[in-house]
Amino acid sequence: MIEVVTDEKWKKPIGDYVKAKAHFATNYSEEFSFIGFVEDNNILAGVLFTDYDGYNIWIHLVIEHPRVITKNRIGLAMDYCFKQLNCGRITAMCRNDYERNERLLKAVGFIKEGIVRKSMKINNIYYDGALYGMLKNEYKWMKGDKK
Numbered sequence: 001m002i003e004v005v006t007d008e009k010w011k012k013p014i015g016d017y018v019k020a021k022a023h024f025a026t027n028y029s030e031e032f033s034f035i036g037f038v039e040d041n042n043i044l045a046g047v048l049f050t051d052y053d054g055y056n057i058w059i060h061l062v063i064e065h066p067r068v069i070t071k072n073r074i075g076l077a078m079d080y081c082f083k084q085l086n087c088g089r090i091t092a093m094c095r096n097d098y099e100r101n102e103r104l105l106k107a108v109g110f111i112k113e114g115i116v117r118k119s120m121k122i123n124n125i126y127y128d129g130a131l132y133g134m135l136k137n138e139y140k141w142m143k144g145d146k147k
Contacts, residue, residue, distance in 0.1 A: 002044060002068060004076065005036040014046040021062040022048070023095065023120045023127075035076055037068045044068050047077045056089040057081050063104075074108055082136050089135050095120055096128040105132045109140045 005014070014036040033052075037045040045068040048060040059077065063069060081087045094101035096115055106112070110132035118126040 002037050002039050004073070005038055006034065010034070010036050010038070013043065015048060017043045018046040018048045018060050018062045022060040023122050033080070035080065037073065045073075049077075049081065052085065052087070055087060056091055057085060057087050059090050059092050061092070069104065078108070078139055082139055087136065089133055092132045092134075093119070093129040094132070095122070096130040102130060108134070109138050110134045111138065 011034060014034045015030075015032060017036075018034075031050065033049040035047045036043060044065045045061070045063040049057050050060065051058045059081070061077075078090070081090050090110075092105055092110060093116065094105065102112070111134065113131045113133050116129040116131050119129040120127045
């Protein structure tokens with residue numbers, strides 16, 4: 001059974017897991033919030049939330065197993081940003097030619113805003129990053145007030 005974890009003991013393991021696989025466009029910091037998805041103490045997915053400025057937050061997502069992708073689990077991350085933090089915008093970036101990630105971002109409601117050339121370093125090679133954004137009123141599953 002997949003378990004949702006947010007307690008402090010999982011912060012470093014989830015942070016390290018996402019950092020190793022998400023190819024951050026910016027320097028990794030210890031200043032982040034997270035949601036982890038684990039099964040039998042194995043990490044199946046992790047979401048980091050970084051660079052929150054009171055309106056915008058960056059989201060970094062790594063999914064090891066497709067069973068993690070459900071509307072309710074994605075909703076946890078979106079609700080955290082839009083309802084708990086009251087963000088007006090979420091920003092994400094993925095490798096431009098990685099179609100699986102782009103399909104997921106678009107399915108949730110993110111809009112591709114552009115290409116950031118040679119911004120993602122993977123195995124010492126720089127790749128173009130696709131920049132995505134979602135405004136609070138664009139979130140498909142938002143319940144209640146759409147500011």
